[in-house]
Amino acid sequence: MAMGRPRAFDMDEALERALQVFWRKGYEGASLTDLTEAMGINPPSLYAAFGNKEGLFHKAVERYVAERGKFWAEAMNEPTARAAVERLMRHSADFLTDKCNPGGCLLVQGALSCSDQATPVKRALANRRATGEARLRDRFERAKSDGDLPAEVDPTDLARYVMTMMEGMAIQAASGTTREALQRVVDVTLRSFPG
Amino acid sequence: MAMGRPRAFDMDEALERALQVFWRKGYEGASLTDLTEAMGINPPSLYAAFGNKEGLFHKAVERYVAERGKFWAEAMNEPTARAAVERLMRHSADFLTDKCNPGGCLLVQGALSCSDQATPVKRALANRRATGEARLRDRFERAKSDGDLPAEVDPTDLARYVMTMMEGMAIQAASGTTREALQRVVDVTLRSFPG
DNA sequence: GGAATTATATAGCGATCAATAAGAAATTAG
DNA sequence: CTAATTTCTTATTGATCGCTATATAATTCC
Numbered sequence: 050m051a052m053g054r055p056r057a058f059d060m061d062e063a064l065e066r067a068l069q070v071f072w073r074k075g076y077e078g079a080s081l082t083d084l085t086e087a088m089g090i091n092p093p094s095l096y097a098a099f100g101n102k103e104g105l106f107h108k109a110v111e112r113y114v115a116e117r118g119k120f121w122a123e124a125m126n127e128p129t130a131r132a133a134v135e136r137l138m139r140h141s142a143d144f145l146t147d148k149c150n151p152g153g154c155l156l157v158q159g160a161l162s163c164s165d166q167a168t169p170v171k172r173a174l175a176n177r178r179a180t181g182e183a184r185l186r187d188r189f190e191r192a193k194s195d196g197d198l199p200a201e202v203d204p205t206d207l208a209r210y211v212m213t214m215m216e217g218m219a220i221q222a223a224s225g226t227t228r229e230a231l232q233r234v235v236d237v238t239l240r241s242f243p244g
Numbered sequence: 245m246a247m248g249r250p251r252a253f254d255m256d257e258a259l260e261r262a263l264q265v266f267w268r269k270g271y272e273g274a275s276l277t278d279l280t281e282a283m284g285i286n287p288p289s290l291y292a293a294f295g296n297k298e299g300l301f302h303k304a305v306e307r308y309v310a311e312r313g314k315f316w317a318e319a320m321n322e323p324t325a326r327a328a329v330e331r332l333m334r335h336s337a338d339f340l341t342d343k344c345n346p347g348g349c350l351l352v353q354g355a356l357s358c359s360d361q362a363t364p365v366k367r368a369l370a371n372r373r374a375t376g377e378a379r380l381r382d383r384f385e386r387a388k389s390d391g392d393l394p395a396e397v398d399p400t401d402l403a404r405y406v407m408t409m410m411e412g413m414a415i416q417a418a419s420g421t422t423r424e425a426l427q428r429v430v431d432v433t434l435r436s437f438p439g
Numbered sequence: 440g441g442a443a444t445t446a447t448a449t450a451g452c453g454a455t456c457a458a459t460a461a462g463a464a465a466t467t468a469g
Numbered sequence: 470c471t472a473a474t475t476t477c478t479t480a481t482t483g484a485t486c487g488c489t490a491t492a493t494a495a496t497t498c499c
Contacts, residue, residue, distance in 0.1 A: 053445025054495040075357035077272060081487055091448060102487065157415060162270035162353040175419040209425060210432040217412030220352060224370040230404060237405040241436025248475025249465040276457055286478065297457065
């Protein structure tokens, strides 16, 4: 069978550039013109490769979680709950303020509030955040049976507390708070963390 | 001089309704159609009364801070830093999840990420949040001279920590976290707060 | 080479965006 | 009453939104 004209752009690189636009402007704040210009392609190529704007966004989020979220797994593998939280928050403080990236977190600022038609996107991001919270809760449950968290600790509440802190750090980073200042916020948090 | 035709709508009530639309959908997510329908007026009336969409938004934010932010002053007047933070966070947890309101905080989700042309709005909200952080810092400085905070505490860092927590709570509330769950996050925070 | 297939570039679609022009309606001043 | 002033309703404006129809270019199969 005939194979047709070969694609003239690198899909991975185009997706990475779209990801950065969404990261900076959010789902609705990023226009197709913004996206196609950053990706170096024309609209028909975008639609042929990624479906539509929402499909492109979901693929960008998937890439974001897969590539930028690796440190979550590393953190959860630390031997104790405290070490896991410390590694998670230290890396987050660096990551959220990394000058190579737009400030903040795509999962937080990608579609926090939006028009009615974008509510599915908003919900998808909220689900991604909830997944992170669930991973923390699971890790804390394991820590309790390991004995490195006191028996009176509620893993659900502690996970929500840590997640709330990290989401707040994303807001701070998006507002221009520096890496050093964010690390001092982590200091304050860890000073009181059990273990 | 001639007084002209009297205005047929209540400006305060119209502004309140616009505020609620912005709160739910954000600055860019709220269309003029959304706004005029909620306010019960036609576009020319909106523009005559409030200038333009951005002017309306700023007036809505001003109203939001003045009316919904009263509890900040009450909290800062508590006798100790710890009591101030407890009152601030307890009220915030209730406020952010109040079923009479859209979930979350207008100052956080009003324009967290946006198109280039809305960046002035984004910056204005970041400045409002920074003002809250500064009030906390000032209160903690006073607490240090009052002796109800240890001398080794850095008021700037502690204020940033509390503000980060509150911003995270706004994200949680916007994602559907309940009042009770948010109060348990406050429990965890207060368990470690000095005083 | 010729047919089939796929990606490209150009141009433009209908819908919606924020904002307004035009004129009728409602008030006060004299 | 008339004149002046202001707000109202109606109907658009030009720009931009996400998206696509069309035709051309580039490749493979036969």
